[in-house]
Amino acid sequence: MRNVRVGPPLSIEPTAIGGFVALAAVLLLGAAAVVGLTAPPAPEPVAAGTVRAIDAAGLYAASCASCHGPVGEGTANGPSLRGVGAASVDFMLRTGRMPLPAPGVPMTRGRPAFSEAEISALVAYVAAFGGGGGPPIPDVQVSRGDVARGRELFITNCAACHGAGASGDSVGGGFVAPPLLGVDPTILGEAIRTGPGVMPVFDEGQLSPQDVDAIAAYLAYLRSREAAPGGFPLAGVGPVAEGYVAWLVGAGLLVLAARWTERRRRR
Secondary structure (H helix, E strand, C coil): CCCCCCCCCCCCCHHHHHHHHHHHHHHHHHHHHHHHHHCCCCCCCCCCCCCCCCCHHHHHHHHCHHHHCCCCCCECCECCCCCCCHHHHHHHHHCCCCCCCCCCCCCCCCCCCCCHHHHHHHHHHHHCHHHCCCCCCCCCCHHHCCHHHHHHHHHHHCHHHHCCCCCCEEEECCEEECCCCCCCHHHHHHHHHHCCCCCCCCCCCCCCHHHHHHHHHHHHHHHCHHHCCCCCCHHHCCHHHHHHHHHHHHHHHHHHHHHHHHHHHHC
């Protein structure tokens, strides 16, 4: 057997180790730089309270175009939306009257089908049909309104349909004027300016912005406890209904008293 001479163990100088570490660090930094250049950029942070862009055209095509046409020209199932204005579109969407579940179904107030951001996007999209036009969304402020003036205007222009206490009433022909207590002031202003259903349209020549503020202030007053501080207002339907109920209660008590007296006499 041949003897193999084994040399001394391999030794690495400390300076060589440091060089290897430095080379590895350089290689890692280079790889990180390459990955950083090729990787997609991180998404920008979205500030609190902001919303991403809404596809208004897609929403309209999916929920509105089948009845109102691809560009709001109208069809046999729905009227044209060209020139209706932002106030009309906002009123219909915000009160849940649109979109209808099927053509020909009566419009009724309900829960909105879209979010706040979607409604704003659809309003801007539809209001631009036909070059725009129509009444804009009114700026109604209860704090600016004169309650006494609002009462006068409400009795003259609104009470005949909506009731003396703004609790709503039938207006004939199967139509009902809805209650107004608790209605958002902006929606109230939109209804005044656009005249939904059988309601007449009141332009600024008939009811000024100050008049609309006054009516909104009066309705807010009716809803408060100050409007009926002395008793139970029966949902605010007015003195005629309250008097009728009082007569019924009084007559009922008289009948009970008469029956009780008759039974006592027979004993």
